[in-house]
Amino acid sequence: MNNSEWLDVTPAAPCQICGKDSWCTRLLDGRWGICRREAAGGLAKIDCNGVPYYIHRIDAYGRSGCGAPVQIGRALAQRLPALGVACESNTIPPAERADDATLSAVYNALLNDLRLDPRHFDDLARRGLSPAEIDWRQYRTLPPNGAPWIRNEVAGRLADRFGDDVLAKVPGFKRGTAATGRGYWTITGKAGLLIPVRNVKAEIVALKIRPDEPGDGGKYRALSSKHHGGPGPGQPAHVPLRPIDAAPCEGRTVAVVEGVLKADIVAALDPAQVPCIGIDGCGSWRSALPILRDLGAHRVNYYIDPDATDPNHPQVGSALKAFWQALKREGYEPAIALDTGRAA
Numbered sequence: 083m084n085n086s087e088w089l090d091v092t093p094a095a096p097c098q099i100c101g102k103d104s105w106c107t108r109l110l111d112g113r114w115g116i117c118r119r120e121a122a123g124g125l126a127k128i129d130c131n132g133v134p135y136y137i138h139r140i141d142a143y144g145r146s147g148c149g150a151p152v153q154i155g156r157a158l159a160q161r162l163p164a165l166g167v168a169c170e171s172n173t174i175p176p177a178e179r180a181d182d183a184t185l186s187a188v189y190n191a192l193l194n195d196l197r198l199d200p201r202h203f204d205d206l207a208r209r210g211l212s213p214a215e216i217d218w219r220q221y222r223t224l225p226p227n228g229a230p231w232i233r234n235e236v237a238g239r240l241a242d243r244f245g246d247d248v249l250a251k252v253p254g255f256k257r258g259t260a261a262t263g264r265g266y267w268t269i270t271g272k273a274g275l276l277i278p279v280r281n282v283k284a285e286i287v288a289l290k291i292r293p294d295e296p297g298d299g300g301k302y303r304a305l306s307s308k309h310h311g312g313p314g315p316g317q318p319a320h321v322p323l324r325p326i327d328a329a330p331c332e333g334r335t336v337a338v339v340e341g342v343l344k345a346d347i348v349a350a351l352d353p354a355q356v357p358c359i360g361i362d363g364c365g366s367w368r369s370a371l372p373i374l375r376d377l378g379a380h381r382v383n384y385y386i387d388p389d390a391t392d393p394n395h396p397q398v399g400s401a402l403k404a405f406w407q408a409l410k411r412e413g414y415e416p417a418i419a420l421d422t423g424r425a426a
C-alpha cells in the first residue's frame with residue numbers, strides 16, 4: 083500500500099471541494115478528493131478519531147462531482163486505509179521518524195542553539211508565566227528563513243553532531259542544494275515562537291510553532307518535513323513540565339486542554355496543580371489515552387474550546403462524543419467543561 087498517492091492540500095493546491103488549504107486530501111491522479119468540510123455531493127465516512135470526512139469525485143474540470151451520488155468501487159475502498167484521514171500514524175511509515183529519545187536529543191540541541199526573542203518573551207510573560215517558568219519550559223524563537231542564514235548554520239551544526247541519517251528522520255529539517263551545487267541542511271516552518279511538545283518522560287517529541295504571521299494555516303502547527311519528503315510530526319499529546327516548585331502530585335484527576343501553550347500555562351498557573359495534557363484539538367483525543375493511562379488518571383476533566391459549539395464545526399460534536407465514550411469505556415470518570423476562562 084503506497085501512502086504517497088494521497089496528497090495533503092496546500093495553499094498552492096487547495097481543496098477542490100471546499101477551497102481551503104489544509105486538512106483535506108486528494109488522490110494523486112486527481113480523480114478523488116477527501117474533503118473534511120463539505121458534505122454535499124460526497125460520500126460520508128468516519129475516520130478512526132470518530133470525525134467524519136467526505137469522499138468526492140472530481141470531474142475533468144477539477145470540480146466536485148456532477149450531482150450523482152458517489153459510489154466507490156473496491157479498488158478505491160482498498161486504498162482508503164492508506165489515506166491520511168485514517169490516522170496520521172498510518173500515513174507516516176514509523177521507520178521514517180526517529181524514536182522519542184533521538185527526537186528529544188536533536189530538539190534539545192536545536193533549542194540550545196536558538197534564543198528567545200524579547201517580543202516572544204513579553205508575549206509569554208503577558209500570559210502570566212514568570213521568567214523562571216519561561217526559562218524552565220525552553221521556549222525559543224525560530225528566526226526567519228534566509229539571510230543571515232541562522233537556520234542553515236544551526237541545522238548544519240546539528241548535522242555535524244548527529245549525522246545526516248538522524249537529521250533526515252527528525253521532522254522540521256530538510257536538505258537543500260545551493261546554486262553552487264553544494265548540499266546543505268535547513269529548518270522548515272514559518273518564523274515564530276517555538277513551543278516544545280513533551281511526552282510523559284519529559285522528552286521533547288515535537289516542536290510547535292506559533293507563527294508571527296500565521297496566514298491561512300492555523301495559529302499553531304508542528305515543525306514537519308512532510309512537504310519535503312521527510313517525516314511528519316504525528317499528533318503527539320503534550321505533557322507539560324510540572325511547575326518548578328511543584329510538590330509531588332498523585333494525579334487522580336487529570337485536565338485535558340486544547341493547545342500546547344495553553345497546557346503549559348495551565349500547568350504553570352493552576353493553584354491546584356492538577357496534572358494536565360494538551361491535545362491539538364478535539365479530533366486528536368486519541369493521543370491523550372496512553373498518557374492518561376501512564377498518569378494513572380481516575381477522573382478526566384476535558385476543557386473544550388468554545389468553538390466546539392460553533393455550528394460550522396460539526397465534526398467537533400462527533401469527536402467529542404467519541405472521546406467521551408472512549409473515556410467511559412476505559413473506566414475514567416469524564417467531565418467536560420467549556421474552556422472560557424483560560425488563556426488561548
Ligand SMILES: [Zn+2]
Pocket residue numbers: 097098099100101102106116117118119120
Ligand atoms: Zn475540503
